[in-house]
Amino acid sequence: MKVLTFLFLLLPLPALAQIEVGVENPREYGWWLGDMLEQRLVVTLPEGATLDTASLPRPRSVTYWLDLVEVEAREREGEVEITLIWQNFYSALEPSRREVPSSFIRFSDGTEARLPGFTFVTSPIRPILAPSTPDQLQPDPDYRLVSTRLNILGFGLSATGLMLSVGLLAFHQAWWPFHRRAARPFTRAARHIASMRGADAGALRQVLHRAFDAAFGRVLISAELGRFLDDRPQFRSLETRLARFFETSNDAFFGRGGSQDLPGEIAALARDLAALERGRR
Numbered sequence: 001m002k003v004l005t006f007l008f009l010l011l012p013l014p015a016l017a018q019i020e021v022g023v024e025n026p027r028e029y030g031w032w033l034g035d036m037l038e039q040r041l042v043v044t045l046p047e048g049a050t051l052d053t054a055s056l057p058r059p060r061s062v063t064y065w066l067d068l069v070e071v072e073a074r075e076r077e078g079e080v081e082i083t084l085i086w087q088n089f090y091s092a093l094e095p096s097r098r099e100v101p102s103s104f105i106r107f108s109d110g111t112e113a114r115l116p117g118f119t120f121v122t123s124p125i126r127p128i129l130a131p132s133t134p135d136q137l138q139p140d141p142d143y144r145l146v147s148t149r150l151n152i153l154g155f156g157l158s159a160t161g162l163m164l165s166v167g168l169l170a171f172h173q174a175w176w177p178f179h180r181r182a183a184r185p186f187t188r189a190a191r192h193i194a195s196m197r198g199a200d201a202g203a204l205r206q207v208l209h210r211a212f213d214a215a216f217g218r219v220l221i222s223a224e225l226g227r228f229l230d231d232r233p234q235f236r237s238l239e240t241r242l243a244r245f246f247e248t249s250n251d252a253f254f255g256r257g258g259s260q261d262l263p264g265e266i267a268a269l270a271r272d273l274a275a276l277e278r279g280r281r
Contacts, residue, residue, distance in 0.1 A: 036069070039084045
């Protein structure tokens with residue numbers, strides 16, 4: 001039984017004996033914080049086998065002071081060349097020997113090979129107790145003043161454009177200080193009527209009549225309502241309500257006792273006339 005066990009252990013030895021690893025390690029000393037260390041390895045492939053690239057070590061943080069930053073494998077006939085680039089982050093207080101660990105790779109026939117590690121000596125960049133003096137400081141970089149003239153000019157043009165736009169909008173909508181102009185009599189009348197809280201229909205009707213007279217250029221009577229709408233077609237959509245307004249106004253003026261407008265109806269008509277006048281409807 002012991003003989004069989006011994007023979008079984010010897011079975012993989014021929015396959016392992018065919019794998020040779022040639023190593024070109026970085027120099028052992030003269031490294032500082034942040035340096036990159038390049039390790040080159042040439043591995044002889046087993047006969048008829050290829051490298052299992054999934055078994056290559058992955059770039060990663062190996063430990064708090066060491067990173068594997070790059071792995072490159074170039075497979076040639078009968079061998080594979082592997083390049084490992086390590087980066088040292090050990091901030092040494094004095095010269096210190098560091099050890100880079102080994103790793104294993106696998107081949108398509110199931111055999112493995114060990115990629116040996118190596119050691120190196122890292123040193124402090126400067127003596128810990130060395131005094132700091134002003135002459136060790138880097139000189140100030142050259143600088144130039146950035147002119148703000150174009151920015152100021154652009155801001156001024158933008159502000160001017162904004163003020164002009166607001167002014168044109170206020171003029172178009174008859175906002176203050178443009179709300180008293182004669183070209184918008186219905187807008188002025190609507191605001192006047194809105195301020196006449198508690199006034200009766202007769203007072204409101206009189207204000208609206210003055211607006212019609214101003215818009216028509218002379219006193220507008222019911223008989224000339226059609227001509228007024230021909231001259232101002234933007235008010236044509238209110239023709240029925242305007243005809244009723246003049247009809248009730250005539251009934252009240254001549255004492256015929258017909259239907260009467262309510263103050264709310266007159267105010268609503270004035271608002272709609274003002275909206276059409278300003279082009280909002």
